[in-house]
Amino acid sequence: MIITDKHIHILQKAEELFAQNGYEGTTVRDIATAADVNLAMISYYFGSKEKLIEILFKERMEGTKLRIEAVVNNQSILPFQKLEIIVDQYIERVFNSQNFFKVMLAQQMLQKNEVIIRFMTQYKLSYATLIEEVIQEGRRLGHFSKDDIDTLLLLTSMTGTVMHTVVSKDYYREFNKHNKLEEQDLDTVLKQKLSRHVKNIFKVTLGYEQ
Numbered sequence: 001m002i003i004t005d006k007h008i009h010i011l012q013k014a015e016e017l018f019a020q021n022g023y024e025g026t027t028v029r030d031i032a033t034a035a036d037v038n039l040a041m042i043s044y045y046f047g048s049k050e051k052l053i054e055i056l057f058k059e060r061m062e063g064t065k066l067r068i069e070a071v072v073n074n075q076s077i078l079p080f081q082k083l084e085i086i087v088d089q090y091i092e093r094v095f096n097s098q099n100f101f102k103v104m105l106a107q108q109m110l111q112k113n114e115v116i117i118r119f120m121t122q123y124k125l126s127y128a129t130l131i132e133e134v135i136q137e138g139r140r141l142g143h144f145s146k147d148d149i150d151t152l153l154l155l156t157s158m159t160g161t162v163m164h165t166v167v168s169k170d171y172y173r174e175f176n177k178h179n180k181l182e183e184q185d186l187d188t189v190l191k192q193k194l195s196r197h198v199k200n201i202f203k204v205t206l207g208y209e210q
Contacts, residue, residue, distance in 0.1 A: 003059065007045055010035045011056050019099035022106060023053060023113075053103075054115050060100050061123045064093065065130075072130045079138030080208050086131070087158060087198050091191050094162050101163060128152055138206065145207030154205050158198050165190060 013034040017026040028049050032039045046052040071077070071085050094101050107116050132151045138144040165172060169186065173179060178186055202208070 003055075006037075006041075007055075010037065010042065010045060011052070011059065014052055015056060015099045015103060018053065018106075019102040023049075023103070023110075050113065050115075053107075053113070054119070056100070057104070057107075057116050057119055060097070061120070065123060065126055068127060068130050072134055079134050079141065079143050080202075080206070082134050083131070083202055083206075084199055086134075087202070088195055090158060091162055091194050091198070094166055095187055095191060098166060101166065105163065105167070128155055131155060135206065138208070143208060145209075146205065149206060154202065157201050157205075161198060161201075162194055165194060 010031065014026070014031045017030055017034055021030075026049075028042050029039055031049070031052070032042050042049075042052065046055060067089060068086060071082050071089075074082070077085070104120070107113060108120065111117055128151055131154070135144065135149055135151060139147070169190070172190065173181070173186060178189070181189065
């Protein structure tokens with residue numbers, strides 16, 4: 001399927017509605033109204049609401065895989081530097097695409113769309129395989145001293161920490177008395193702290209010493 005600017009516009013509006021009202025709480029008419037297109041255009045471009053959300057996931061996750069592959073295959077970067085780049089890219093992606101990650105979290109919790117669940121599982125496995133490749137490279141070079149590394153748990157430490165922080169920003173703001181910070185400034189603080197925190201987790205887990 002060729003994705004045009006019109007497809008992208010409709011997908012963005014649908015993503016916003018799914019994040020605000022849930023997939024079940026959003027109708028095709030809602031999407032058409034938000035995107036300012038004729039109702040029939042949704043069927044013409046996507047076929048159905050279910051196909052639309054499947055295409056949304058494919059577009060978002062395939063782009064992520066390509067970015068990770070580019071980092072992993074870059075032979076001029078040392079293994080831990082690759083992981084640092086991947087961590088920062090993930091943090092930036094979550095903050096820049098909060099609507100999508102809210103939709104993804106909801107889909108994972110509800111487990112209603114088998115196509116999306118299967119698609120996410122396949123892509124998460126491919127991400128984990130790429131990270132495992134970097135870890136093994138680091139071990140071969142003697143950069144990582146631990147030999148009992150669980151790649152999936154390491155990735156979960158990153159994704160879970162970042163995701164929970166983003167969906168609980170108000171809680172973080174209140175606890176740390178950041179009530180006067182504007183949203184953009186709070187995001188900057190959180191991204192910096194998350195970057196340091198997650199990278200420290202990776203260092204300890206991998207047995208990496210600079």
